[in-house]
Amino acid sequence: MVLTFTRDFDTPLYKGKISVKTGLFINNEWVDAAENDTIDTIDPATGEFITSIADATAKDVDAAVKAATNAFLTTWGTRTPASERGRLLSKLADLVERDADKLAAIEALDAGKFYPHARHMDLNNVINTLRYFSGWADKATGKTIETNEGKFAYTRHEPIGVVAAIVPWNFPLMIASWKIAPALATGNSLIIKPSEVTSLSLLYFADLVKEAGFPAGAFNVVTGYGRTAGQALSEHAEIRKISFTGSTLTGRRIMETAAKTNLKRVTLELGGKSANVVFDDADLEQAIKYTALGIFFHSGQMCAAGSRIYVQSKIYDDFVKGLTAAAQAAKGGSGFEPTTTSGPVASELQFDRVMDYIKSGKEAGATLVTGGERIGNKGYYIQPTIFADVKTDMKIVQEEIFGPVGVIVKFDTDEEALKLANDSVFGLSTAIFTTNINRAINFSNKAESGSVFVNMASLPDYQLSFGGYKESGFGKDMGEYALESYTNVKAVHINTGMRV
Numbered sequence: 001m002v003l004t005f006t007r008d009f010d011t012p013l014y015k016g017k018i019s020v021k022t023g024l025f026i027n028n029e030w031v032d033a034a035e036n037d038t039i040d041t042i043d044p045a046t047g048e049f050i051t052s053i054a055d056a057t058a059k060d061v062d063a064a065v066k067a068a069t070n071a072f073l074t075t076w077g078t079r080t081p082a083s084e085r086g087r088l089l090s091k092l093a094d095l096v097e098r099d100a101d102k103l104a105a106i107e108a109l110d111a112g113k114f115y116p117h118a119r120h121m122d123l124n125n126v127i128n129t130l131r132y133f134s135g136w137a138d139k140a141t142g143k144t145i146e147t148n149e150g151k152f153a154y155t156r157h158e159p160i161g162v163v164a165a166i167v168p169w170n171f172p173l174m175i176a177s178w179k180i181a182p183a184l185a186t187g188n189s190l191i192i193k194p195s196e197v198t199s200l201s202l203l204y205f206a207d208l209v210k211e212a213g214f215p216a217g218a219f220n221v222v223t224g225y226g227r228t229a230g231q232a233l234s235e236h237a238e239i240r241k242i243s244f245t246g247s248t249l250t251g252r253r254i255m256e257t258a259a260k261t262n263l264k265r266v267t268l269e270l271g272g273k274s275a276n277v278v279f280d281d282a283d284l285e286q287a288i289k290y291t292a293l294g295i296f297f298h299s300g301q302m303c304a305a306g307s308r309i310y311v312q313s314k315i316y317d318d319f320v321k322g323l324t325a326a327a328q329a330a331k332g333g334s335g336f337e338p339t340t341t342s343g344p345v346a347s348e349l350q351f352d353r354v355m356d357y358i359k360s361g362k363e364a365g366a367t368l369v370t371g372g373e374r375i376g377n378k379g380y381y382i383q384p385t386i387f388a389d390v391k392t393d394m395k396i397v398q399e400e401i402f403g404p405v406g407v408i409v410k411f412d413t414d415e416e417a418l419k420l421a422n423d424s425v426f427g428l429s430t431a432i433f434t435t436n437i438n439r440a441i442n443f444s445n446k447a448e449s450g451s452v453f454v455n456m457a458s459l460p461d462y463q464l465s466f467g468g469y470k471e472s473g474f475g476k477d478m479g480e481y482a483l484e485s486y487t488n489v490k491a492v493h494i495n496t497g498m499r500v
Contacts, residue, residue: 133182157186286455461478
C-alpha cells in the first residue's frame with residue numbers, strides 16, 4: 001500500500017500542512033514499486049530523515065511505458081484536440097497556483113531552498129511556463145509549400161509518442177515544468193523521473209495533473225536511482241525521445257544507450273562553468289550584487305552559475321572587496337527563517353564533493369579570499385567561497401563545482417576577456433557587465449554559449465530558449481524553440497495533376 005508523508009509546519013515563513021503520496025504515479029494511480037524497495041530522502045538543512053519514496057526498477061518503467069503508450073494510442077496525442085490540451089495545461093497552472101504555498105514548502109524542506117525564493121521565483125516560473133505552453137498547444141502548425149502546379153505539398157508537426165524526462169535535484173519542479181509543458185502541449189505521453197534526492201514536489205504535482213483532468217497514462221512519475229530507473233528509461237525501445245538535465249557524464253551515458261538501443265531522440269542540458277565578465281565601465285555596485293546572486297544563489301547549485309569571474313584590472317581590487325563583503329554577509333540557516341540568506345547544498349554527497357574542490361583549490365596554490373569552511377555542525381552548509389590568483393588549468397577553474405564557490409581572474413583587454421570566457425569545454429551561459437552597448441553586442445555575438453545575459457546574472461525566462469553549446473549539451477528548454485524537441489515534422493506530397 002502506498003504511504004502518504006505528512007508534515008505540519010509552524011515556522012515564521014510558512015504555517016500549514018502538506019501531504020505527499022510516496023509511491024509511483026502510473027496510469028493516474030498510485031502504486032508501490034514492484035520490488036517494494038524504497039529510498040530515504042534527507043532534509044539537507046539538518047541531515048535528518050524526512051520520508052521514504054518508492055525505488056523503481058525496469059519492471060516499473062515498463063509498466064509506465066505501457067500506460068503511456070495506451071494513452072497515446074487511445075485518449076491522448078492527436079486524439080485530444082490541441083485546444084483541449086491547452087485548456088488542460090491552463091487548468092493545471094491554476095491548480096499549481098492554488099497550491100503554490102504548499103509546493104514551495106515541500107521544496108524548501110526537501111531541497112533546502114529558502115522558502116520565499118521557492119515560492120516567488122521557482123513556483124511562479126512553473127505557473128508561467130505551464131500557461132505559456134498552454135497557449136502554444138494549438139499553434140504548432142506546419143506549412144504549405146510551393147513545389148509545382150501538379151502537386152499540393154505541406155508539412156505537419158506531430159507528437160513523437162512516448163517521451164521520457166529525467167530532471168535534477170537543484171530545481172526539482174521548475175526544471176520539470178520546462179519539459180512537462182511542451183511535451184504535453186504537443187500531445188506526447190510523458191514519463192518523468194525526478195532525482196531521488198528531491199522527488200517530493202513532483203509527486204505532489206502528479207495529483208494535480210490528475211485533478212486537472214489529464215487522461216490516465218498521459219503523465220507518469222517514476223522515482224528511483226539513475227543507474228536503475230534512469231537507465232531503464234534510456235534503454236526502453238518504446239520510448240521515442242528522452243530529455244535530460246544533469247551532469248555531462250550522465251548525458252554521455254544516455255546518448256550511448258540511445259545509440260545502442262532504438263536511436264531515440266535525445267536532448268541534453270548538461271554541465272556549465274559559466275563566465276561572468278565585468279568591464280571597468282560597468283555599474284560596479286550592480287555588477288557586484290548580480291555576480292553574488294549568480295554564484296551564491298541556492299548555494300551555487302545552478303548549471304548556469306557564473307563561477308568563472310573575470311574582472312578588468314582597473315576595478316579589480318574594488319570588485320574583490322565588494323564581492324568578499326557580499327559573501328561574508330551571508331547567513332546560513334533554515335529555509336523557513338526570514339534571516340537566512342545561505343542555504344545548504346542538497347545532500348551529503350554534494351557537500352563532500354564541493355569541499356573536495358575547495359581542498360583542491362588550496363592545494364593547487366589558489367588564494368582563498370574568503371569562505372572555504374563548513375557552517376555549523378548540522379546539515380550541509382558551506383560558506384560562500386572566493387578564490388583568487390588562480391591558473392586556468394586548475395580544477396576549480398575548469399570543472400563544474402555546483403556549490404557556492406567562485407574564482408576571480410584579472411584581465412586587461414576585451415580580446416583577453418573573450419578568450420578567457422570561451423576557454424571552457426562548457427558553453428551554457430555567459431554574463432557581461434558593461435555600459436558600452438557596442439561592447440555588449442560584440443561580446444555577446446562572440447561568446448560561445450547558448451545564452452548571454454548583459455548587466456544581470458544568468459536568470460533564464462520561460463519565453464526564451466535555454467540550452468548549451470559544446471559539452472553543455474544540445475536542444476532547448478523553454479520558449480518556442482522547445483516545441484521542436486517534442487515534435488516530428490512530416491512532409492506530405494499530394495499529386496493533383498502529375499501523370500505518367
